[in-house]
Amino acid sequence: MAGRIVTWVLGVLLTLLYVYLVVAGVGNLIGLREMSALLGLTLNAVGWSWLLFGIALPVIVFAVALVIGRARSAGLRLLLLATGVCVVAAVQLEVLHLVPQSTFFV
Amino acid sequence: MRKKTAREARESALASGWMLEADPELAAAAASVGGAQVEPNPDVVQAPDVAPASTAGSREQLSNGAVVLLGVIGGLYLLYTWVWFSWANYYSQMNAAVAEGSGVIGSVMQQLVFWAAPLAPALWFLTAFLLCRGARTWKLALWLLIGAVVLVPLPALVITGGA
DSSP, X not given: OHHHHHHHHHHHHHHHHHHHHHHHHHHHHHHXXXXXXXXXOOBOHHHHHHHHHHHHHHHHHXXXXXXXXXXXXXXXXXXXHHXXXXXXXXXXXXXXXXSOGGGGBO | OOOOSOOOOEEOSSSTTOEEOOOHHHHHHHHHHHOOOOOOOTXXXXXXXXXXXXXXXXXXXXXXXXXXXXXXXHHHHHHHHHHHHHHHXXXXXXXXXXXXXXXXXXXXXXXXXXXXXXXXXXXXXXXXXXXXXXSOHHHHHXXXXXXXXXXXXXHHHSOOOOO
């Protein structure tokens, strides 16, 4: 029973990280739109696609981790979720560094 | 056609130090008859008539290859970890400076996410290993190769102006 509680708590914490990633992605989208509006600019297709990618990636990875983890042990599922968070974090760092945000605006 | 003259390992007349190959079966026969031990050179390709032995050897080779593959990819992943670690360090410091005024929860979460990136290679390796424990070796190799592609630290390879 205690083991099950710990598993659920860890699972909820990992899920919260995914939720944070999505919320932060939405926040980036809204924030950059407001900022560009203040500057008299609009987001172009490149900007939209990168920001939407940032929102979609955690969702996709979360789903994939759950699908791969089906019919596996609880520990392995948690490991899969954790791996997914780390992969999303790595990809986000990559995007953050490689794509200059000045290309997001018209 | 193979010459059927009985040959034992002997010093070559071409160059001193070079050994001419002993015919394996003849050498074995000679060894069984005369008692003189002549080792066939393992470096030379085996004759086709010793096929059973060579297939047994190839199975051994496969698992050796898998071990080498695991070692190579593990080393690559370690290298990735190192690079990601340095980038996470850089960006977390930059973010901490920039986002001083923003909410506590958001900045803590963002720091967590930054520091999650260096863990990605290790976790991927572990996950792939555990998921493919009962499966074929090539499956594990495939997953590890996918990881090596997905997790390649592009910021270290491409020089840009930065964001």
